[in-house]
Amino acid sequence: MQGSGFTFDWQAAVDSLPYLIHGLPWTLLISFGGLVVGFLIGVLAGLMSLARTPLLRWPATAYIEIFRGTPILVQVLFIFYGLPDLLGGPINAITAGIAAIALNSGAYISEVVRGGVKSIDKGQREAGVSLGLSRLQTFRYIIWPQALRRMIPPLGNQAIVSIKDTSLFSVIGVGELVRQGQLYIATTFTAFEVYFMVAVLYLAITIPLSIILRWYERRGQVSAR
Amino acid sequence: MSSIVNIQGMNKYFGDHHVLKDIDLTVDAGEVVVIIGASGSGKSTLIRCVNGLEEYQQGALEVDGQALAVNGGHQQALNIIRQEVGMVFQQFNLFPHLTVLENITLAPMKVKGIAAQQAQETAHRLLERVGIGNQAQKYPTQLSGGQQQRVAIARSLAMEPRLMLFDEPTSALDPEMIGEVLDVMRELASEGMTMMVVTHEMGFAREVAHRVVYVHEGCIVEEGKPEDVFDRPQNERTQAFLSRVLKH
Numbered sequence: 001m002q003g004s005g006f007t008f009d010w011q012a013a014v015d016s017l018p019y020l021i022h023g024l025p026w027t028l029l030i031s032f033g034g035l036v037v038g039f040l041i042g043v044l045a046g047l048m049s050l051a052r053t054p055l056l057r058w059p060a061t062a063y064i065e066i067f068r069g070t071p072i073l074v075q076v077l078f079i080f081y082g083l084p085d086l087l088g089g090p091i092n093a094i095t096a097g098i099a100a101i102a103l104n105s106g107a108y109i110s111e112v113v114r115g116g117v118k119s120i121d122k123g124q125r126e127a128g129v130s131l132g133l134s135r136l137q138t139f140r141y142i143i144w145p146q147a148l149r150r151m152i153p154p155l156g157n158q159a160i161v162s163i164k165d166t167s168l169f170s171v172i173g174v175g176e177l178v179r180q181g182q183l184y185i186a187t188t189f190t191a192f193e194v195y196f197m198v199a200v201l202y203l204a205i206t207i208p209l210s211i212i213l214r215w216y217e218r219r220g221q222v223s224a225r
Numbered sequence: 226m227s228s229i230v231n232i233q234g235m236n237k238y239f240g241d242h243h244v245l246k247d248i249d250l251t252v253d254a255g256e257v258v259v260i261i262g263a264s265g266s267g268k269s270t271l272i273r274c275v276n277g278l279e280e281y282q283q284g285a286l287e288v289d290g291q292a293l294a295v296n297g298g299h300q301q302a303l304n305i306i307r308q309e310v311g312m313v314f315q316q317f318n319l320f321p322h323l324t325v326l327e328n329i330t331l332a333p334m335k336v337k338g339i340a341a342q343q344a345q346e347t348a349h350r351l352l353e354r355v356g357i358g359n360q361a362q363k364y365p366t367q368l369s370g371g372q373q374q375r376v377a378i379a380r381s382l383a384m385e386p387r388l389m390l391f392d393e394p395t396s397a398l399d400p401e402m403i404g405e406v407l408d409v410m411r412e413l414a415s416e417g418m419t420m421m422v423v424t425h426e427m428g429f430a431r432e433v434a435h436r437v438v439y440v441h442e443g444c445i446v447e448e449g450k451p452e453d454v455f456d457r458p459q460n461e462r463t464q465a466f467l468s469r470v471l472k473h
Contacts, residue, residue: 126278127318127377131332131384132308141331145322 013193016184020197023180030094030176031163034101038162041102042109049114060110067107073168076100080172097169105162112154116147156213160206177201228253229388229419230275235284237270244270245281246443257420259430262440263466268423271440272390275421276310277303289387308336311381315393317373319365325352326361329380351379355409371402375409389413391422427470431455439463
């Protein structure tokens with residue numbers, strides 16, 4: 001292949017930073033807001049999927065299958081462009097983004113919750129109820145705290161996935177990192193440098209998270225179980 | 226003497242498998258009943274029925290005056306029974322996320338509403354009694370198996386039970402730690418605790434039991450004073466079992 005004569009323009013990359021950085025708060029806001037709500041949904045749906053009665057189990061399973069089985073891009077397009085037809089008014093793009101992350105991560109988190117709770121040895125429940133604790137008390141004081149610890153690594157993993165998923169929301173005009181990059185490139189035509197810097201900014205969020213997770217897992221191996 | 230446990234005509238099935246067959250058994254206050262039998266004979270299932278960890282399908286079961294209905298019915302009676310019956314498991318089942326002290330104080334505080342300080346004082350006293358007074362702030366995994374099982378006993382005692390169930394309490398222990406757990410149980414028995422003990426420790430059974438019950442394939446085929454059961458077993462099943470386990 002012939003050389004294209006392309007050289008990486010460091011100046012262009014550095015110049016784009018002050019512009020790109022405006023996207024960072026939106027990326028963080030949508031990720032954080034979406035994940036907090038997603039965690040609440042995930043705990044609820046996860047516990048429902050563990051219930052004895054099908055009346056609780058069935059809706060949880062349906063929710064999980066729907067939101068795990070469809071692309072998040074389709075979900076956010078549906079929320080942003082589709083739902084207003086139903087609601088009779090437009091939906092703010094940020095709200096749509098947060099809702100999409102919440103519903104999508106919630107489906108995965110509910111599986112994390114379910115797996116975490118089920119992984120606790122049944123002897124723990126037996127010991128709890130044998131001491132006279134009610135089923136609810138046994139869950140609250142014995143099962144849940146242990147399950148939560150085991151859930152931390154997969155939850156961190158889901159956080160990283162969801163942070164990257166927010167990049168898709170450039171399509172509905174949310175001024176997050178990718179959208180800022182696209183707008184900047186439209187005037188400078190330095191796609192290589194700018195997308196490189198966009199990638200660097202994502203790594204600036206995800207790598208620290210990964211490091212914290214690794215640290216947590218190492219610590220977990222040393223202490224209890 | 227009044228009976229604390231009264232089992233009449235109890236039958237239990239796991240699906241098609243008939244696990245317990247027409248069990249009649251009473252345990253009086255202050256009595257130590259040791260249940261022996263081969264693995265899979267149903268002896269663990271039997272004591273697990275007493276505090277409702279297993280449901281039974283036919284017959285009647287009364288614990289400390291509370292009737293425990295068939296198929297796990299009557300949740301209220303079950304709650305009362307569980308507060309008055311302590312259980313020690315083969316695998317200890319300590320709560321790994323709580324310290325030794327918290328393991329012991331959790332139920333008295335949450336079930337009986339006892340104040341933290343009083344619960345802790347009781348816990349320290351019980352830890353002294355089982356010989357590990359200096360381990361209160363450790364986590365279970367930092368203790369040896371024998372120590373963990375003694376914490377489990379202290380945890381049950383903190384609820385001031387009327388009856389203690391022991392489900393093979395030394396079977397998961399290294400041989401050198403079995404003695405320390407049996408010592409604690411021996412002391413409990415001498416203080417008048419009512420106990421139902423499933424164990425393979427025949428020396429303990431002979432020495433501590435007031436009554437030995439031999440379970441074979443879900444039936445009680447022989448029961449009596451330990452010297453009678455061990456030295457003059459009447460049933461040929463018992464004779465075969467004892468000749469196998471006592472040979473070693």
